Amino acid sequence: MGFFNRIKLQTPESVELEFTLAGIGSRAYALLIDYIVWALIWLVFLIAWGFLSIQITDIIESWVGSSSGAQLWLFSIMLLIAFALNVGYFVFFETLWQGQTPGKRYVKIRAIRDDGTPVRLQQATLRALLRPVDDLLFLGVFFIIFGKREKRLGDWVAGTLVVEEERAIVSANFPLSEEAQNLADWLQTEADLSRLLPDNFAVIREYLQRREGMTPEARYELSRRLARQIKDIIALEALPEKVSANVFLESVYLAYQQQSSGY
Structure with a gap:
């Protein structure tokens, strides 16, 4: 296995993307x-729960004279909350941050699906539920080190990979219209470009590079489909009138480069 294990994935738009797999170290x-972070959350929870349970127990004892039944109920509730904390931490962040937890975001790695698209609630839940199994006897480490795709058991079941978060910034080797440049400036203020992931950018770039070799029908259909998806991702309500899908994709390409380069 090489020091950097790279993998190629085929997206639903039939675009081939290449990623660097996140190694065992990262x-x-x-x-x-x-x-x-999870331990700090647990610490806050235990302190708050201890204080709350004491107050509830005292109230029940003052009412009925015995709190044995209440203590059993409180213990059961604590177990349910503990399970929610154990699983919910990873599910919450990986769903909210598109495959990243605070740790993954700091290290700049991210979980994605096998087709290169971001993980959703279903994949994040499966990964979190199987994490204790992966941690048991270091089974996850074994699978990651000796697996070609560096997947732990949770990744195999959920159909996910963990990859390096790469900045897809390259110079354009295809023509871009002047209209796209003007629209890119407009997108900087009107769209939420931070929601655009590097692999979304890579799909746009691959389309713009290959569009000249497509038939007019295929180019028209693919550009419209991509434009609709990207428009939803960047939370753009409406486009200026008479803007074609091609020009829109060009403008998103330019706007993303400008924002990522700090322009």
């Missing part, structure tokens, strides 16, 4: 950070 570092 994944372990991210998990360590997550466990520290």
Whole structure:
């Protein structure tokens, strides 16, 4: 296995993307950070729960004279909350941050689906539920080190990969219209370009590079489909009138480059 294990994926738009798989080192570092954050959350919960349970127990004892039944109920509730904290931490962040937890975001790695698209609630839940199994006897480490795709058990079941977060910034080697440049400036203020992931950018770039070799029908259909998806991703309500899908994709390409380069 090479030091950097790269993998090529085929997106639903039939665009081939290449990623660098996150190795065991970066994944372990991210998990360590997550466990520290998770432990702090647990500490706050235990302090708050201890204070609350004492107050509830005292109130019940003053009413009925005995709190044995209440203590059993409180313990059961605490177990349910503990399960929610254990699983919910990873599910919440990976769903909200498109495959990233605080640890993954700091280390700059991200979980994606096998087709290169961001993980959703279903994949994040499966990954979180199987994490204790992966942690047991270091089974996850074994699967990651000796697996070609560096997947732990949770990744195999959920159909996910963990990859390096790469900045897809390259110079354009295809023509871009002047209209796209003007629209790119407008997108900087009207769209939420931070929601555009590097692989979304890579799909746009691959289309713009290959569009000249497509038939007019295929170019028209693919550009419209991509434009609709990107418009939803960047939370853009409406486009200026008479803007074609091609010009829109060009403008998103330019706007993303400008924002990522700090222009």
